[in-house]
Amino acid sequence: MAIIGDKWALLLLPVLAEGAKRNGELMRRLDGVSQKMLTQTLRGLERNGIVVRQDFQEVPPRVEYRLTPLGASLGRVVGALDQWVIENFRAVEKARIAFDRAI
Known part of the structure; x- marks a missing residue:
């Protein structure tokens, strides 16, 4: 769960x-990610x-990153x-609005 619970990992896949x-x-491609966070996420x-x-x-230097077969299965x-x-x-947004109005 820690793998897919990371915001940047989910956006990288x-x-x-x-x-x-x-x-x-x-x-x-990952607007807002810092170099440090990208490096940490890729290493993880x-x-x-x-x-x-x-x-x-x-x-x-030229370095490339790609998914492994395991990573491709997670990507799916x-x-x-x-x-x-x-x-x-839209349904989630509608539910939030209804909830917020009720409290």
Whole structure:
């Protein structure tokens, strides 16, 4: 649960599901993430076997991140959750408004 409970991990999975990405592209795609938080999140995902880091040993440095098969399977689950949010956002918003008016 700690893996999918992390905000940035949840946002990274769909981006990495598109294919291998470099650090700079991930920074651009995850609006608001700091370099420190992105690095910590990627390391945590790598530690748990969700992401693999490939260092091409070039100058200037070139590193790419991609999902492992385990990460791809998690990405499918997270994708289903994303779809639920899209489909039910208005109903949840309506329930919040009704609740707030009642208190």
